[in-house]
Amino acid sequence: MPDIEYAFLADAADARPGQKFAVIGGGVTRLGGHQFPLRHPHLALVCGLTVTSPEFNKEHDLQFMLLTPDGQQVSNATAKIVANGPPDGRDTVLTFSLDMWNLSFPAPGDYSIRILVDGSERKRLPLVVEQTQQEHGSGRMLADPPFPPPTGQA
Secondary structure: OOOOEEEEEEEEEEEOOOOOEEEEEEEEOOOEEEOOOOEEEEEEEEEEEEEEEHHOOOOEEEEEEEEEEOOOOOEEEEEEOOOOOOOOOEEEEEEEEEHHHHHHHHOOEEEEEEEEEEEEEEEEEEEEEEEEEEEOHHHHHHHOOOOOOOOOOO
C-alpha cells in the first residue's frame, strides 16, 4: 500500500506529478479570526505519496477529511490515482496538492486533517483554530503574528 512520505498545509501550492513543486507559506498549523464561524478563503494540502514498484499502474483511492475537535466532518474530498514509476523498479514519490476553498470553522479548537489511502488512515495533520482579540476602535489585532515584525532599516 502506498505510504505518505510528507504532508503539510500551505497558503498556496503548485504540484504537478513528476515535477518539482512550489509552495507559498508552507507549514500552516494555526489559523485565527475574530468571529465564528470563521471562514478561511484558501489552504493547500501538499502531499508526497511513496509508491513502490509492485503498486505501479494500480488504482489507489485517496480520501481527505477535515474534522472538528469533537470528530465531526467539516469537509472532505476523494481522488483516484494511478502512479507510474521509473522502469528500473525504484520506488517513487508522487507529489500533489489539494486546494481547499472557503473553509468554515464553526468554533475555535484543535481541528485535524485525515489522509486515507485505500481506506486506511496514513497521516493526520493538526490545525489549531484560535479566536483573536481586536483592539477597540482601531481595527488592529492584538494577537502576535506568526513571526516577529522586521526591525532596523533595509
